[in-house]
Amino acid sequence: MAAIAALAIFGAADLPTVEITLDVSGTVDPFPHNWERTFGSGHALLATRADWQQQMQRSVNEIGLRGVRMHGVLDDDMSVTPDDAFGNRGAYKGLTSPPADYEQWHDLIKAFGQHLLDRYGLGIVSRWYFEVWNEMWGMPYPAAYLPLYNASAVALKAVHPALQVGGPSSANLEHVADLIADTIKAQIPLDFISSHHYPSDPSCSRAGGGKNTMNANCFSLDVLESAAIAKDASLPYFLSEYKDGLQGGPGTGFGGPHSDSSYAAAFVIHTLPRLSSLEVVSWWTFSDIFEENWMIGLPFYGGYHLIASLIRYGLLTVDGVAKPAYRAFELLYNAGMRRLRNLEVTDTTPQYMNESTVSAFATLGDRFGTGTGLQLFLANFGPEVGASPSAWVPGARNVTITMHRDASDGPWPSSGLLRRIDDDSTAPYAAWVQMGKPPSLNPSQLAQLHAKSQTKDEWVALAVQGEVATLTLELPEYGVAHLAVQLSPSTKQRVSLDGYSRAVG
Template sequence: MTVIFRCDARSQGEDFSHFWEHTVGSGHATLALRADWQAQMRRAHDELGFRHVRFHGLLDDDMGTLIDQDDQPLYSFFNTDQIFDFLLSVGMRPFVELSFMPTMLSSSGQIIFHYRANVSAPKDYDQWSALISKLVAHWVDRYGEEEVRQWFFEVWNEPNLEAFGSGKQEDYFKLYAHTARAIKSVDGQLKVGGPATAANAWIEDFTAFCANNDLPVDFISTHHYPTDAFGQPGDDTETQLSKSTRSALRDEARIARDQAGDRPLYYTEWCTSSNPRDPMHDQPYAAAFIVKTVMEARGLVQGYSYWTFSDIFEENYFPSQPFHGGFGLMNLHGIAKPAYRAFELLHGLGAEILQMDGNHPTVDAWSVRDGHSTSVLISNFALPRRPIKDETVHVELLNAPVPAIATIRRIDDSNANARALWETMGRPDYLSPAMADELHAVSAMRAEHLPVFWSDRGLEFDVTVPPLGIAAITLEFASLA
């Protein structure tokens, strides 16, 4: 059966901001000092449009931000400056996650991750406040008020989880109060927010606490993954996802949007799953999920930070296998995964979305206008273990003129899928330069001519989209007037 979607090409559209480009995630702050990380970050900005980057551990001992030298505090902001200097030089800004606890200030030895981040509360909140105010004042002095006012200061990471502290609201709220006041003491126009929780937690309680205690909160931040709260303890990722719902992240964002009230809402982490070794991160599944999820989040959030842009990442350990199911849009060698290409397609969309009529259990379609061109984006997505098959999609653009150019690009098992070629190579643990070049080449999308039929009514075309596939059609017109 043919799936039909219909759109009036001359209709008035709605504003379509590229909210997902506001921020992208990374792993650990010290990684931003690496040349390969910086090369991939520059590329993600240039090709995908990301404007801010967020990472853990800016205050960790390995950054040297505050250490104990002969029982005296030694502040060193040189490494943070190196990172931020680079970001600004390539047109990006930091979304500053204030974490984790310098050992000198830690109240316990609670640690997390391969890089041994201390996640305890400060033993002296006055010293913590002094660190924050000194650091922020230094950045204002170095980069200027107008620049730093465009940054975002997020207090901690997922404080509702015991892995990142006590998991208790009162402990986080106390930390937030001291941190927010320290930041605002430097410049009242700097933006600070939270609660930076996992799974949409604490938003209403957090805003009530801030209101009751006259605390500033300029934005709300939280996280959500489609594996959150689905399945049973011990379930593998595929089982968790099979028990999720097809639009889980949209539904959660609607709840968070209502709870955030009129404050800006930023999801500072989301992904296809929360598993750092999930093969689906490397496969077309992730691309189809990304397109559907981003398009469904419009109008709900001001920022939607995908976790992460690169497999240069070391929470569990630093990997070496080229495709190991890491979170990144690019692998260690900078080879674009299907997920990267999904964001490339999204970046190429215009700023005016049109009403598209049609409905199907696995197929979604959107039409976005950009001057004299119109893009039609089609995805065929289902959760694991759910029915899905090849679908023939018939698109009608009513009142459209004859296009000068009609092209199609695809992401699926046979297109822009470098991991599939790596598997035919025998899944080598390390790549030769020639192998890397071949994988780079096959990761690219190809623009091919698309036959269309035009009549006085408008234009029509048919596209077959395989399971977990994406088709992006670009129509160039001499004029839409």
């Protein structure tokens, strides 16, 4: 066990200070783990690989992965050859033209759905979500996509009405309102809405209300605006692809080390609490065992000019080294199901469009809805703008945390466990660069990268005065901090559900 820090203040003296205040005895709201319901992967054939299966099982155990979204279920390498429907084969090159015969496409999807029902049973298959196509590749809306969606939806419902089908699975949040309106008009089944968005997409460009591309929350504001359209139609909303962006870091354009750094971890902690109202939020992807242009077996892709344009989507490298974003999801795995409502961030020297780069949220209990622990999540994040990133990064900050708890709920403990993710403490990519970027790893090198991928954990003392406990820490650029404090059981906790409050416990 790490030694407890002797002082409750260990920030840098010359840094600006951000103040965070929270009331542990105040009202809490539900905090569903919607990011766990689905993580993305590559094409379906990858699921036959032993290393992919091992990484999936690890992700189930460590970050709560409950489902996988994949492409290419009907590729010919999955022994499906829709020659008659399309006039060509469904290999990875993609089907870039609509079916020549929608009746034959309907029959193919119906046979596929019936096969799944016969093999796995209605109890399982009815919990799956059939998303029609991906980003309308070769299927412009509405001329090609709408007939394709209609044939697919009717076919699946003919197998069993309980099978769930939706779309438009569009890039950049497009055609959400169009699909809702057109399916209502034509009486086509539609069980859910799905779309994709990345911070490197043209963001906030369609939104009103003073939003602009320099807004630190631009990505989540755009997604929530799209989700509101589905909510108005009483439809669940799935953000079925997202990540920290397709740009690679300041000045690098696409590719680069972006997703391998703490930038991605800070994005996760900053963004996901803002999207807790969505049914599904699916990170693309959980593993670098992935092929889109071609399969790359390098430990990390950054730094090789011949493949600089390739993007590393995964949370785990091909060798199973956890990236900083994976560690962020690992912290979230243990987050409580109750989120404190009364938390404020005060920054007298905001860096980003008059907004603080420091964000925070806190939960009570554990992932099972039990326990009394307090967990505070902090991120120092400022998004790069669009697909042409600037060199702007958020500066380090001292963060002073002031936590209140009613005396009747019990005393504060003297310490808490602080876990950190930043480019000094959790930096496997930097360690690989220092090794000279070896294209393959020997056992010793792999062990070093695993060690460098860990969070930095230490027990820290809390300054306790009656009902208040305080702590000051330094939060570096793109840094994440997680403070866990074990509390004695409270006699009463205010819980808000659907606009109503009730006393529990």
